[in-house]
Amino acid sequence: xxxxxxxxxxxxxxxxxxxxxxxxxxxxxxxxxxxxxxxxxxxxxxxxxxxxxxxxxxxxxxxxxxxxxxxxxxxxxxxxxxxxxxxxxxxxxxxxxxxxxxxxxxxxxxxxxxxxxxxxxxxxxxxxxxxxxxxxxxxxxxxxxxxxxxxxxxxxxxxxxxxxxxxxxxxxxxxxxxxxxxxxxxxxxxxxxxxxxxxxxxxxxxxxxxxxxxxxxxxxxxxxxxxxxxxxxxxxxxxxxxxxxxxxxxxxxxxxxxxxxxxxxxxxxxxxxxxxxxxxxxxxxxxxxxxxxxxxxxxxxxxxxxxxxxxxxxxxxxxxxxxxxxxxxxxxxxxxxxxxxxxxxxxxxxxxxxxxxxxxxxxxxxxxxxxxxxxxxxxxxxxxxxxxxxxxxxxxxxxxxxxxxxxxxxxxxxxxxxxxxxxxxxxxxxxxxxxxxxxxxxxxxxxxxxxxxxxxxxxxxxxxxxxxxxxxxxxxxxxxxxxxxxxxxxxxxxxxxxxxxxxxxxxxxxxxxxxxxxxxxxxxxxxxxxxxxxxxxxxxxxxxxxxxxxxxxxxxxxxxxxxxxxxxxxxxxxxxxxxxxxxxxxxxxxxxxxxxxxxxxxxxxxxxxxxxxxxxxxxxxxxxxxxxxxxxxxxxxxxxxxxxxxxxxxxxxxxxxxxxxxxxxxxxxxxxxxxxxxxxxxxxxxxxxxxxxxxxxxxxxxxxxxxxxxxxxxxxxxxxxxxxxxxxxxxxxxxxxxx
Amino acid sequence: xxxxxxxxxxxxxxxxxxxxxxxxxxxxxxxxxxxxxxxxxxxxxxxxxxxxxxxxxxxxxxxxxxxxxxxxxxxxxxxxxxxxxxxxxxxxxxxxxxxxxxxxxxxxxxxxxxxxxxxxxxxxxxxxxxxxxxxxxxxxxxxxxxxxxxxxxxxxxxxxxxxxxxxxxxxxxxxxxxxxxxxxxxxxxxxxxx
Numbered sequence: 001x002x003x004x005x006x007x008x009x010x011x012x013x014x015x016x017x018x019x020x021x022x023x024x025x026x027x028x029x030x031x032x033x034x035x036x037x038x039x040x041x042x043x044x045x046x047x048x049x050x051x052x053x054x055x056x057x058x059x060x061x062x063x064x065x066x067x068x069x070x071x072x073x074x075x076x077x078x079x080x081x082x083x084x085x086x087x088x089x090x091x092x093x094x095x096x097x098x099x100x101x102x103x104x105x106x107x108x109x110x111x112x113x114x115x116x117x118x119x120x121x122x123x124x125x126x127x128x129x130x131x132x133x134x135x136x137x138x139x140x141x142x143x144x145x146x147x148x149x150x151x152x153x154x155x156x157x158x159x160x161x162x163x164x165x166x167x168x169x170x171x172x173x174x175x176x177x178x179x180x181x182x183x184x185x186x187x188x189x190x191x192x193x194x195x196x197x198x199x200x201x202x203x204x205x206x207x208x209x210x211x212x213x214x215x216x217x218x219x220x221x222x223x224x225x226x227x228x229x230x231x232x233x234x235x236x237x238x239x240x241x242x243x244x245x246x247x248x249x250x251x252x253x254x255x256x257x258x259x260x261x262x263x264x265x266x267x268x269x270x271x272x273x274x275x276x277x278x279x280x281x282x283x284x285x286x287x288x289x290x291x292x293x294x295x296x297x298x299x300x301x302x303x304x305x306x307x308x309x310x311x312x313x314x315x316x317x318x319x320x321x322x323x324x325x326x327x328x329x330x331x332x333x334x335x336x337x338x339x340x341x342x343x344x345x346x347x348x349x350x351x352x353x354x355x356x357x358x359x360x361x362x363x364x365x366x367x368x369x370x371x372x373x374x375x376x377x378x379x380x381x382x383x384x385x386x387x388x389x390x391x392x393x394x395x396x397x398x399x400x401x402x403x404x405x406x407x408x409x410x411x412x413x414x415x416x417x418x419x420x421x422x423x424x425x426x427x428x429x430x431x432x433x434x435x436x437x438x439x440x441x442x443x444x445x446x447x448x449x450x451x452x453x454x455x456x457x458x459x460x461x462x463x464x465x466x467x468x469x470x471x472x473x474x475x476x477x478x479x480x481x482x483x484x485x486x487x488x489x490x491x492x493x494x495x496x497x498x499x500x501x502x503x504x505x506x507x508x509x510x511x512x513x514x515x516x517x518x519x520x521x522x523x524x525x526x527x528x529x530x531x532x533x534x535x536x537x538x539x540x541x542x543x544x545x546x547x548x549x550x551x552x553x554x555x556x557x558x559x560x561x562x563x564x565x566x567x568x569x570x571x572x573x574x575x576x577x578x579x580x581x582x583x584x585x586x587x588x589x590x591x592x593x594x595x596x597x598x599x600x601x602x603x604x605x606x607x608x609x610x611x612x613x614x615x616x617x618x619x620x621x622x623x624x625x626x627x628x629x630x631x632x633x634x635x636x637x638x639x640x641x642x643x644x645x646x647x648x649x650x651x652x653x654x655x656x657x658x659x660x661x662x663x664x665x666x667x668x669x670x671x672x673x674x675x676x677x678x679x680x681x682x683x684x685x686x687x688x689x690x691x692x693x694x695x696x697x698x699x700x701x702x703x704x705x706x707x708x709x710x711x712x713x714x715x716x717x718x719x720x721x722x723x724x725x726x727x728x729x730x731x732x733x734x735x736x737x738x739x
Numbered sequence: 740x741x742x743x744x745x746x747x748x749x750x751x752x753x754x755x756x757x758x759x760x761x762x763x764x765x766x767x768x769x770x771x772x773x774x775x776x777x778x779x780x781x782x783x784x785x786x787x788x789x790x791x792x793x794x795x796x797x798x799x800x801x802x803x804x805x806x807x808x809x810x811x812x813x814x815x816x817x818x819x820x821x822x823x824x825x826x827x828x829x830x831x832x833x834x835x836x837x838x839x840x841x842x843x844x845x846x847x848x849x850x851x852x853x854x855x856x857x858x859x860x861x862x863x864x865x866x867x868x869x870x871x872x873x874x875x876x877x878x879x880x881x882x883x884x885x886x887x888x889x890x891x892x893x894x895x896x897x898x899x900x901x902x903x904x905x906x907x908x909x910x911x912x913x914x915x916x917x918x919x920x921x922x923x924x925x926x927x928x929x930x931x932x933x
Contacts, residue, residue, distance in 0.1 A: 012913040016887060018894045043927075047920055050927055051888050053866045054873070056773045063786050379827035 011041050015048070266310040269575050271685055274568040274607065274615050277561040278626060283571055284558040284579040286591030287356065287600045292505060292529035294320035297682065298714070299531045301721050306728075307682060314679035315573030315602065321675065321711060322599045323668040325357035333359045333551040334594060336654050338637060339669045340661045343605055344699060345677055346689040348613065350606040350661060353669045354559070354637055358551050360597040368404035369425075369466040374453035376473035377438055378413040385531065386507040387438060390472050393504075393536030394435045401425030408456050409434055412449025422460045454494045461498070464645065466550070468500045474507035498645060500550060500593070503527040504539065526593070538709070552641040554591040554649065557602065558584040560636045563628045565608065565658045568615040569635075570687065572603040572676045584640060587649050594641070601672050605687065606634075634658040670703035671712065678719055684728065693723035745809035753800050763809075764793060770890060771817045777885045778821050780874050788824065792817040807899075814886070814900045825878060865926050872922040876915050879903075883911035884919075 007030065013019050014027040030037045275283065293316035300307035328335035335357045343349035373394070381387040401407060405425035410418050420434035453469045461467055491501055505528065528539045556579060561569050571578075583589040594600060607613055634656045640649040665673070677696045680688040697719050704712045743751075743759075745766065751759035768789060775788035795802075795816050803812050873881060879901065886897045894908045901908065920927075 008917075009909065009913045012916055013894075013909050016894065016912070018909065043920060044916060046927055047916060047923065048888060050865065050923055051869055051873075051919070053862065054777070054869045054889075056769060056889075057776060057782075059768055059772050059789065060786065063789065382823070382827060 007037065008040060011037065012044060015041070015044055266308055267576075268310050269313065269683070271683075271687065272571045272573075272575055272578070274570045276568050276615055277563040277566040277609075278628070279618065281561050281563060282558055282581040282584075283561070283569065283604070284556065284581050284584045285571060285574045285602070286577045286579055287555045287557060287594065287602075290316050290527045291320040292527050293317060295529040295531050295535050298718060299529070301718050301725065302531075304721075304725060306722065306725050309683040312679055312683035313573060313576070314676050314683070315577070317679045318573065318601050318603065318672050318675045319599070321671065321715075322597075323355055323357075323601055323672065324705070325355045325599055325668065328357060328359050332650075332652060333641075333643070336637060336639060336652065337668070338654060338656045338660075339666055340606075340634060340656060341663070341665045341669055342661075344665075344673050344695065345680070345691040346605070348608075348611060350608060350634075351669065351673055352604040352606055352635065352656065353672055354557065354602045354604070355668060356555070356594060356600040356639075358594045358596055358598040358600075367465045368402070368462050369406070369468070370422075370457060370460045370462045371405065371407050371466075372453045372457045372460075372469045373407065373409045373420075374449050374469055374471045375409060375411050375419075375438060376413065376449075376471075377411045380474055381413075381507070382439070383507060386474055389530065389533065389536060390504070390506060391435050391438060392533055393530065393540050395432060396537055397540040398425075398428050398431050398435070401428070401431070406460055406462075407431055408453075408460070409438075410449055410453045410456060411438060412452075418452065418456070422456065450490055454490070454499060457494075457499045458497060466500075467498055468502055469494075470502045470504065472504040472506065474505070495590075505529040506531070526595070538711070550593045550644045551596050552594040553644050554587070554589070555594050555600075555639065555641040556584050556589075556591045556649075558638045558640075559604065560638070561606075562631055562633045562635060562658075563609065563626075564630050565632075565634045566606050567609045567611050567613070568607040569604050572605060573679070574602060584638070587642070587647065601668075603672055603676055604635075632657050632659060634660070665703075667703040667705045670699055671705070674700040674703060675715065678715070678722070681726075682722065693719055693726075697723075746805065749800070749803055749809050750805060753803070760797065763796070767810075767813060768793075771813070774814070774885060774890055775817060775821055777873060777889060778882055779824060780870070784824055788817055788820045791820045795820075808896065810892075811896045811899045814890070814892070814896070815902075818882070818900050822878075868923060868926045872919050875922065876918055880911050880915035880918065883908055884915035887912050 010019065010023055010027055011031075014024060019027065027037075031041055290313075293311060293313035296311055297307045297317070300311070325337040326335050337353070337355035337357065339353045339355075340350055343351040375387075375390065377387060398407075403424055403426035406422045407420065407425060408418065408422045409420035409431075419438065420431060423430050423434075425431075450469070450471070453471070457467055457469050495501070503526070528535075530536045530539060558581065559569075577592065579589065579591065592600075607615065636653060636655050638651065638653040640651050642649045674696050677688070677691045677699070678693075679685075681691050681693065681696065685691075697716065700712070700716050700719060704716065707713055743762070745763065748759040748763050752763065771792055772785050772789045776782060776785035779785055779788070792813065796813065803809065873884070876884065883897055883901060886892045886900060887894075892900070894905050894912075897908045897912075898905050901911075903911075
């Protein structure tokens with residue numbers, strides 16, 4: 001029998017011409033004499049020809065062109081390839097993917113070259129790896145950061161030219177999904193038959209859990225970019241929901257690839273409605289200093305896509321920027337600023353700003369930190385925009401550490417493990433080499449990692465210090481305890497012990513936005529989305545203090561509106577942060593944290609009492625009447641906070657008079673209003689009234705201020721970009737509607 | 740004009756001749772793409788592999804040693820890229836979005852089969868069966884088979900790319916064929932009727 005098997009093997013090798021002369025002779029004799037062997041031989045031959053039915057497929061012309069012309073030339077090595085040049089190519093959306101893939105790789109390599117590190121590339125082929133441990137990190141960080149910034153150039157494109165048709169049929173639930181499934185499936189088969197290339201990532205339908213969400217997503221999100229540069233078999237494959245959008249080609253230096261949102265999750269946001277001041281005079285919410293939504297929006301726009309509406313959290317956009325509020329004096333750790341002016345997108349309304357400014361501390365006053373980095377090194381983290389980006393960011397951050405700080409690193413993937421024992425901040429080399437040694441591979445056991453990290457943090461607990469677990473992940477907790485509830489329980493427990501949690505989200509495609517936000521909230525922490533080195537630097541270096549040290553916790557704001565001045569009001573954003581009015585005085589209710597030097601800004605849109613505008617209301621109560629005290633007050637801001645280590649809250653309040661309404665907005669209010677207007681347009685808010693890109697842009701430009709780090713300019717660029725990408729129908733009033 | 744070998748081209752490129760790179764790109768893009776496509780079963784992934792492999796070539800050209808055959812070296816680069824992708828994929832089955840890996844190919848035949856003539860349909864079906872059968876093979880067998888049947892490399896080259904012995908390559912290919920023979924028996928019998 002064994003012999004027979006051997007013979008078969010020999011015949012197989014014979015077909016491939018891989019036999020010795022003796023073997024060859026043996027097989028040939030056998031084939032001539034043995035019918036069975038001959039049959040087997042024919043059978044294999046037949047198999048070979050069957051296999052050929054899967055013929056070679058052509059590369060997409062765009063990929064080829066891009067690789068060939070733009071990216072494989074010397075430019076890359078010289079790092080000149082970053083010059084932005086716009087190309088009016090007809091719907092070559094697919095190139096964007098490749099361009100970005102290549103770019104992210106090339107950028108990284110460029111950086112690594114600067115640093116003399118060819119680590120990842122050589123790792124891949126398993127040769128010549130030299131651990132680079134003594135690099136001048138601070139200086140290289142500068143170099144590397146500057147490259148992406150300068151290259152981000154506003155892409156000026158004509159939005160109309162390449163659009164052959166704009167079809168938009170009313171989508172219904174389920175269609176989005178099936179369209180996607182079809183496209184995915186069809187794509188490969190199609191390519192064989194007609195060489196028609198359908199880029200996989202152009203289908204942007206994303207996971208929406210709720211039924212209403214599906215409809216909503218279909219409106220703006222299913223922008224199927226039809227890549228049909230060949231124009232030969234340009235039959236559309238999205239039969240139900242199609243919006244043919246133009247594609248833009250222009251090198252964008254950006255860490256990552258076009259966003260394949262199919263596994264990204266966003267909770268649906270139901271915007272805060274107008275509340276009648278008479279019925280509901282109290283508005284209560286927890287301050288929110290997260291900023292992840294803004295970076296996430298930027299990620300979409302930078303990759304030439306409109307962000308899903310539910311990914312737009314306006315309060316996070318507003319709070320991405322810092323504002324110039326007065327420094328706190330006295331013993332409270334922050335100051336309160338208020339300002340009221342006419343509302344720019346609805347001039348019959350007023351817009352009220354409430355701003356908090358956290359106390360700034362000098363480096364020496366900063367309490368010592370006990371930081372435990374919990375880093376996801378699972379297989380999914382190995383993309384350039386994930387672990388390698390984090391490593392870069394951590395290297396920059398290490399430079400900021402002081403001797404009294406301790407840093408430990410725990411990684412998780414398959415099994416959790418400690419990579420760096422608690423190490424003093426002055427042993428930078430040791431920390432750096434631990435960071436450099438990280439590499440991705442394995443599955444994720446996030447829960448185990450979190451437990452281990454918290455244990456370490458507890459062991460090295462610094463009283464009065466900044467005790468914090470910094471979790472860096474793409475959110476794929478997928479092995480072991482993957483149950484959200486259980487993770488939340490662990491995190492909540494530790495919060496009570498004074499250990500906070502900061503989450504740094506990276507990557508895309510697999511990114512679990514809603515989950516991360518939830519976790520950070522539970523852990524009294526902040527949550528950042530890191531997509532570029534610049535963002536990493538903002539979070540970890542410039543805002544190290546505020547990101548990593550809390551000066552006030554459970555900060556809640558309650559605003560009481562005076563019905564004699566205010567007919568109705570709505571809080572802009574903060575949907576996920578609303579509290580019940582009785583929660584305000586309940587010290588057991590968890591709320592947001594404020595970090596050192598951090599600003600928090602909230603806006604209320606107010607309909608004045610004398611307005612004729614109808615507001616959805618309930619009938620007047622039958623058995624009680626409400627007495628309104630006449631007063632010049634517009635509203636009263638009440639604020640509760642706790643010191644980080646205390647459990648009892650302190651109350652502050654401030655009255656805003658109706659007379660305080662200013663005619664000329666300050667830069668603070670003007671900028672915040674521009675950001676929220678931009679947000680409202682992006683999420684197609686029903687409250688956007690006369691909002692328009694042009695208006696937003698003008699106001700943003702006017703209130704840019706000093707903008708030391710260029711963050712505000714970046715948003716100005718994004719507004720322009722969004723305007724060119726936005727293919728939703730523009731109504732004559734300047735607003736956007738999607739009908 | 741004399742046709743330069745791959746090895747000459749790469750050495751020219753190592754000395755800074757960008758033209759040589761373009762030539763190499765022209766020679767290998769399709770091969771690498773199809774190799775990756777058959778191995779990974781996904782166009783987008785395969786395109787990534789092409790881009791990544793050429794990036795390695797661009798950024799790390801000196802890693803190529805003249806004593807090796809260029810094609811073998813380059814396939815090895817692509818192999819490494821593909822393997823790490825496969826590994827990543829294996830582990831990234833998340834609890835939120837379970838992918839039924841086996842079902843991916845089922846969807847292929849959803850594509851408008853109704854308008855096609857009979858023989859087209861049969862061909863398509865056969866094509867689909869082949870794809871499915873290949874995807875079912877264990878990774879090492881699959882790769883060895885692809886390198887042999889489609890890329891038409893010698894056992895020796897395959898052994899270098901897969902980093903295993905010649906004997907092993909021979910067995911891998913043989914096993915793959917045996918498995919395919921069983922898997923494709925029905926499709927292949929139709930051949931004999933034709």
